[in-house]
Amino acid sequence: xxxxxxxxxxxxxxxxxxxxxxxxxxxxxxxxxxxxxxxxxxxxxxxxxxxxxxxxxxxxxxxxxxxxxxxxxxxxxxxxxxxxxxxxxxxxxxxxxxxxxxxxxxxxxxxxx
Amino acid sequence: xxxxxxxxxxxxxxxxxxxxxxxxxxxxxxxxxxxxxxxxxxxxxxxxxxxxxxxxxxxxxxxxxxxxxxxxxxxxxxxxxxxxxxxxxxxxxxxxxxxxxxxxxxxxxxxxxx
Numbered sequence: 001x002x003x004x005x006x007x008x009x010x011x012x013x014x015x016x017x018x019x020x021x022x023x024x025x026x027x028x029x030x031x032x033x034x035x036x037x038x039x040x041x042x043x044x045x046x047x048x049x050x051x052x053x054x055x056x057x058x059x060x061x062x063x064x065x066x067x068x069x070x071x072x073x074x075x076x077x078x079x080x081x082x083x084x085x086x087x088x089x090x091x092x093x094x095x096x097x098x099x100x101x102x103x104x105x106x107x108x109x110x111x112x113x
Numbered sequence: 114x115x116x117x118x119x120x121x122x123x124x125x126x127x128x129x130x131x132x133x134x135x136x137x138x139x140x141x142x143x144x145x146x147x148x149x150x151x152x153x154x155x156x157x158x159x160x161x162x163x164x165x166x167x168x169x170x171x172x173x174x175x176x177x178x179x180x181x182x183x184x185x186x187x188x189x190x191x192x193x194x195x196x197x198x199x200x201x202x203x204x205x206x207x208x209x210x211x212x213x214x215x216x217x218x219x220x221x222x223x224x225x226x227x
């Protein structure tokens with residue numbers, strides 16, 4: 001069975017600085033997708049970024065980028081120029097042929113002014 | 114763009130009562146997923162439907178049942194409610210065959226059982 005691990009329950013970053021959230025996963029499948037979701041206090045699940053396992057190039061969305069290491073089964077999220085609005089719970093998620101998301105336990109990000 | 118609609122947004126029930134949560138997927142989406150997120154926890158998959166047929170099942174209690182209707186909306190029925198059922202229930206939808214299989218989440222229904 002697939003598992004997703006986020007080892008950082010909480011992280012803090014100074015406004016305008018850069019922070020990296022870690023995620024590792026375990027799978028025997030070769031074709032899958034990885035996602036980072038943001039959950040602000042409203043608890044809406046907001047997609048931040050996605051990565052297809054077959055793509056070697058790391059995904060980037062404005063200030064958000066990932067470091068995808070397929071062999072190491074690692075999928076970290078880098079947030080550059082952190083803003084107060086980035087403060088939220090961040091979930092790493094795995095999706096494969098079973099079509100259901102498997103989430104990590106989340107990392108709470110605090111942004112300090 | 115139209116998003117996933119869930120109703121009601123908030124629901125308060127007493128123990129042993131029943132509750133029905135509704136989900137209206139994005140137009141043309143044919144697959145619906147239900148997730149349960151307890152306080153301080155990550156979302157856990159409950160059940161999914163594709164073209165009105167159950168496609169997968171997770172840790173869904175026998176007290177819960179769900180179905181997808183001909184217009185693709187889905188309902189999650191919860192009976193004999195327990196305090197531990199208090200959670201945020203997400204519905205998500207997707208279009209089978211889309212490249213990324215990305216699921217689009219609704220705003221959730223917050224269920225409180227007292």
